[in-house]
Amino acid sequence: MESTLIIYSSTDGQTKNICSRIGEFLSNDIPAKIVSLSDATKDDIEKYDRVIIGASIRYGKHRKELFEFIEINLDELTKKNNAFFSVNVVARKPEKNTPETNPYMQKFLLKTAWVPQKLAVFAGKIDYPKYNFFDKQMIRFIMWVTKGPTNIKNTYEFTDWNKVDSFAKELIS
Numbered sequence: 001m002e003s004t005l006i007i008y009s010s011t012d013g014q015t016k017n018i019c020s021r022i023g024e025f026l027s028n029d030i031p032a033k034i035v036s037l038s039d040a041t042k043d044d045i046e047k048y049d050r051v052i053i054g055a056s057i058r059y060g061k062h063r064k065e066l067f068e069f070i071e072i073n074l075d076e077l078t079k080k081n082n083a084f085f086s087v088n089v090v091a092r093k094p095e096k097n098t099p100e101t102n103p104y105m106q107k108f109l110l111k112t113a114w115v116p117q118k119l120a121v122f123a124g125k126i127d128y129p130k131y132n133f134f135d136k137q138m139i140r141f142i143m144w145v146t147k148g149p150t151n152i153k154n155t156y157e158f159t160d161w162n163k164v165d166s167f168a169k170e171l172i173s
């Protein structure tokens with residue numbers, strides 16, 4: 001049984017929720033450690049057999065801290081069993097929900113020297129009531145343009161939890 005470190009880069013918590021679900025799946029014997037990108041260290045990575053990083057998209061981008069972290073820790077990361085997943089709402093569309101077809105995953109792979117062993121793309125969540133005025137208007141506009149839901153009184157979870165479980169299963173196969 002391998003030990004697992006799961007690192008999340010998340011603003012509103014959905015990527016962290018996905019990490020927790022993967023962690024539960026992998027934690028039969030050794031509990032997975034889940035840590036935010038801002039708290040994760042090189043020492044943490046060295047202690048684990050497997051490292052998974054999950055990161056969400058905001059305004060078209062993964063955070064710059066994600067790329068900085070990967071660059072600083074590239075050697076340690078590549079020595080481990082490793083995987084990366086991206087969380088965004090474009091991935092709610094079936095034609096954009098695989099690593100090959102999701103534009104943010106493709107941009108990520110072009111921007112980093114890391115070649116993760118396993119990749120996944122998960123659709124995230126739109127939680128209108130939680131957003132500030134500006135973000136609410138912006139995401140609503142993005143949703144309108146992409147024919148998504150625009151009722152700002154509602155929360156829309158697009159995450160396919162079966163797909164998350166399948167990815168977790170794939171990590172230990």
Ligand SMILES: Cc1cc2nc3c(=O)[nH]c(=O)nc-3n(C[C@H](O)[C@H](O)[C@H](O)COP(=O)(O)O)c2cc1C
Pocket residue numbers: 009010011012013014015016056057058059060061087088089090091123124125126127131135138139
């Ligand atoms: C202000 C804002 C901007 C966003 N921009 C994008 C975007 O450009 N493309 C996209 O696919 N999803 C976008 N999203 C959707 C997020 O990726 C989605 O809400 C995800 O679940 C966020 O993950 P987190 O809760 O871990 O931060 C945006 C969400 C917010 C609130």
